[in-house]
Structure formats: structure tokens, C-alpha cells
Amino acid sequence: MASADVATRRLARFAWLTLAYNIAVILWGAYVRATGSGAGCGNRWPLCNGTVLPRTPQSQTIIEFTHRLTSGLAVVMVSTLLIWCWRKTSKGDWARYSSLGAILLLFNEALLGALLVLFEHVGQDRSPARVFFLCMHFGNTLLLLAALALTAQWLSKDHRRFSIVKSRAELVAAVFGILAIMCIGITGSVAALGDTLFPATSLKASLIQDFSSGNILLRLRFIHPVAAAIGTMYVVWLIQKSVRNQGHSLREVAMLAGVLIAQIGLGILNVMLLAPVWLQILHLLVAELVWVLVVLASANLVFAPTDPHSGARSVDHGELSGMAEALRHYGNAAGESALDS
Numbered sequence: 246m247a248s249a250d251v252a253t254r255r256l257a258r259f260a261w262l263t264l265a266y267n268i269a270v271i272l273w274g275a276y277v278r279a280t281g282s283g284a285g286c287g288n289r290w291p292l293c294n295g296t297v298l299p300r301t302p303q304s305q306t307i308i309e310f311t312h313r314l315t316s317g318l319a320v321v322m323v324s325t326l327l328i329w330c331w332r333k334t335s336k337g338d339w340a341r342y343s344s345l346g347a348i349l350l351l352f353n354e355a356l357l358g359a360l361l362v363l364f365e366h367v368g369q370d371r372s373p374a375r376v377f378f379l380c381m382h383f384g385n386t387l388l389l390l391a392a393l394a395l396t397a398q399w400l401s402k403d404h405r406r407f408s409i410v411k412s413r414a415e416l417v418a419a420v421f422g423i424l425a426i427m428c429i430g431i432t433g434s435v436a437a438l439g440d441t442l443f444p445a446t447s448l449k450a451s452l453i454q455d456f457s458s459g460n461i462l463l464r465l466r467f468i469h470p471v472a473a474a475i476g477t478m479y480v481v482w483l484i485q486k487s488v489r490n491q492g493h494s495l496r497e498v499a500m501l502a503g504v505l506i507a508q509i510g511l512g513i514l515n516v517m518l519l520a521p522v523w524l525q526i527l528h529l530l531v532a533e534l535v536w537v538l539v540v541l542a543s544a545n546l547v548f549a550p551t552d553p554h555s556g557a558r559s560v561d562h563g564e565l566s567g568m569a570e571a572l573r574h575y576g577n578a579a580g581e582s583a584l585d586s
Contacts, residue, residue, distance in 0.1 A: 253400065256326075256333050260344075260397035263322045267393060268533050270315045271386055274358075275529050277312050279441055279522045283367025285309030290359040316355065323351050323393070330396065338405035340396050347392035354389055357382040371442055373461050376435060383434040387427050390533060391540045398541050404550030415486070419543045422479030426539050429476045430532060432469040437529075439466045440520035451519060473512065480505050480535070483542050490546070501538040508535050 277283055285305035286293035291313065293299045299306050323344075330344040357378060361367055366375035399405055410416065439462035445451035454463050480501065487498045511528045518524060 252333055256329055257397060257400035259329065260326055260393070260400050263326050264390065264393040264397050264537070266322060267319050267390065268530070270312070270319050271390075271533065272526055272530055273312050273315060275437070275526055276522070277308055278438065279525055280305065280308060281368055281441065282306075282308035283361065284365070286313070286362070288363055288365050290362045316358070320351060320355070323348050326393075326396065330400070334400075334405060338399070339407060340399040340405060343392050343396040343399065347389060347396060350385055350389040350392055354382070354385050357385060369442060371460060371462065376438075376461055376465070379434055379438060380431050383431050384427060387430050387536055390537055394537045394540055395544055398544070402550070406551045407548035408551050410547050410549050416547050418479070418482065419547045422476070422483065423540070423543055425472065425476040425479050426536060428472040429469070430536060432465065432472045433529075433532060435462060436466045436469040437520070437525055439463050440525070445519055448517065448519065451516075470512075473509075477505065477509070480539060483539065483546070486546060487542055497538070497542065501535075501542060504531055504534045504538060507531050 277285075282305035285303065285307070286299070286309045287295070289295055293306065293310050293313070299310055302310065327344045327348045330340055334341055361375070361378050361382065364374065364378070366372065366378050439460075443454060443460070443463055445454060455467050484498055484502055484505075487501075488495075508528070508531045511524070511531055515524050515528050
């Protein structure tokens with residue numbers, strides 16, 4: 246039993262490491278977009294300019310090729326997590342299915358990335374098709390991070406199986422809240438692409454661009470702050486519910502509140518400073534942290550742990566004490582009845 250617990254802890258640590266590594270890969274992908282290096286390997290995939298290794302690499306080629314290498318390592322890590330998870334967990338454990346979802350989403354991520362390159366929706370391309378693929382790509386990215394985060398959390402907990410709570414109101418709120426947070430991320434990726442392709446010289450010029458330009462990237466840019474306001478309301482509600490629920494760690498709630506405040510501040514600063522590359526990357530990093538924490542907090546809200554053996558709902562120490570007292574009382578009553586007879 247002790248050796249099994251050690252192996253599970255190692256697996257959980259590897260799951261968190263895999264999540265952190267994939268966040269780093271996503272940040273580097275944002276750097277590829279911000280520097281216009283998406284066409285660094287031409288319209289070839291998986292080859293780079295028709296070769297396995299670029300022979301005379303330019304700076305943009307190195308940036309794009311590095312992203313492809315790190316993405317390949319991500320496939321190896323998530324595949325390892327899937328195999329390890331299925332070997333060390335039991336049938337019916339939810340971590341098995343979330344790890345399977347993670348590898349499927351990662352393959353879809355690679356497919357969408359390849360289509361962006363093959364269809365030449367990279368570099369300075371401003372077509373509506375690029376916006377569509379970008380939204381699909383980043384939406385898939387968020388789902389990938391969610392699957393990895395849930396896998397890591399479920400491997401770190403004593404309970405590995407869950408049931409959906411009976412509160413329909415909380416379930417509906419969580420679903421719409423998660424969709425709202427996803428919209429923040431997707432519209433943020435569109436806004437960041439607009440900042441890259443249409444750099445403004447001043448805040449006034451940037452605002453004029455949003456309402457006077459006919460390009461879809463600039464037309465959609467104003468949706469991001471609107472989505473952010475709606476999503477923030479859900480996060481505030483989620484924090485309040487988590488504080489009232491004694492099963493939630495106050496440290497996790499404080500982390501969620503902290504990164505939410507930091508993200509709002511970075512968003513305002515990003516607009517004021519006209520979205521420099523370093524701030525775009527930092528803004529994205531905090532956004533991914535917000536997303537992961539919201540997913541985990543929402544999962545704690547709508548999924549109740551069940552006993553891994555019987556499938557029944559888990560009970561706390563108070564419930565166990567009450568059950569023991571009831572059994573003791575029943576035993577005493579049965580003994581007295583036997584003596585009387």
C-alpha cells in the first residue's frame with residue numbers, strides 16, 4: 246500500500262509538471278505569433294522549409310522551429326501521462342478519462358496548428374479564415390489545459406471518482422461560467438492578433454482603429470473587455486461559493502482572487518502601453534492561471550467525491566461518528582430484547 250501511494254504521488258507530480266510544461270509551450274506559441282514568426286518554416290509541416298533541420302535558419306525560423314520541437318516533447322509527455330495513469334489507476338477512476346481527453350485534444354491542437362501553417366494563416370495574414378482557425382486553436386488549447394489540470398488534481402486527491410451534484414442551478418451557472426471564461430480567452434487571442442497586425446502609435450489611435458477600420462480583427466477587438474466583464478462576475482460568484490463551502494481550501498480561493506486582480510490590472514496596463522510583446526506574454530500567463538484555477542474550483546463545486554469501492558457518496562468524520570452511534574444504539578437495543586425474551 247505504501248509503495249502504491251508513493252507511485253501515485255509521483256504520477257501526480259508528473260501530471261502537474263506536464264501541465265506546467267504545456268503552459269510554457271503555449272506561451273512560446275504566443276511569442277511566435279507576436280513576433281510574426283509563424284511563417285518561419287514556410288508553408289511546410291511537419292518539415293521546416295522542406296527539410297527536417299533548417300540549414301540556414303533566420304531568427305524567425307529558429308523561433309518557429311523551436312516551437313515545433315517543444316510541441317513534439319509535449320506529445321511525448323502527455324502520452325507518457327496517459328500510459329502511466331492507466332497503469333496505476335483503477336477502472337472507473339476519472340483521471341483515466343481526463344488523461345485520454347488530454348492526448349486527444351493535444352493531437353487536435355497539432356492538427357489545427359498544422360492547418361494554420363499549410364493554409365498560410367500565419368505571419369501577416371489578415372483574412373477572416375485566420376480568425377476562425379485562431380479561435381478554434383485557442384479554444385482547443387483551453388480545453389487541453391483543463392483536461393491536464395483535472396487529471397493532476399484528481400490524481401492528487403484521495404477520491405478518484407465523482408458524481409454530479411443535484412443542484413441544477415449551480416451546475417447551469419458553472420457551465421455558462423466556464424463558457425464565459427473561454428470566451429475571454431478566445432476573444433483575447435483575437436485582440437492580441439489585432440495588436441500584432443495593426444500596431445497603434447497611441448491609445449487614441451488604437452480606439453479610433455476599433456471603430457473606424459473595416460477589418461474583422463479590429464471590429465472584434467472590443468468584444469474582449471465585454472467578455473471579460475461577464476466572466477469576472479462568474480469568478481467572483483465562484484469565489485463566494487468556495488468561501489462558504491468548507492470543503493474548499495482557503496489558499497486556493499486566495500490564489501484565484503489574487504490572479505483575478507492581477508489579470509484585471511495587466512489587462513488595463515496592456516491597453517495603456519499599447520500591448521508590448523513582453524506584456525502580452527505575461528498577460529497570457531496570468532490568463533492561463535486564471536483558467537486553470539477556475540476549472541478546478543468549478544469542478545470542486547459540481548463534482549462530489551464518491552467512495553472508490555462502492556460508488557457511494559463519501560462521508561465525513563461527523564457522519565461516520567453518527568453512523569457508529571446509531572449502530573451501537575441498535576446493538577444495545579437488540580441485546581436487551583434478547584435478554585427479556
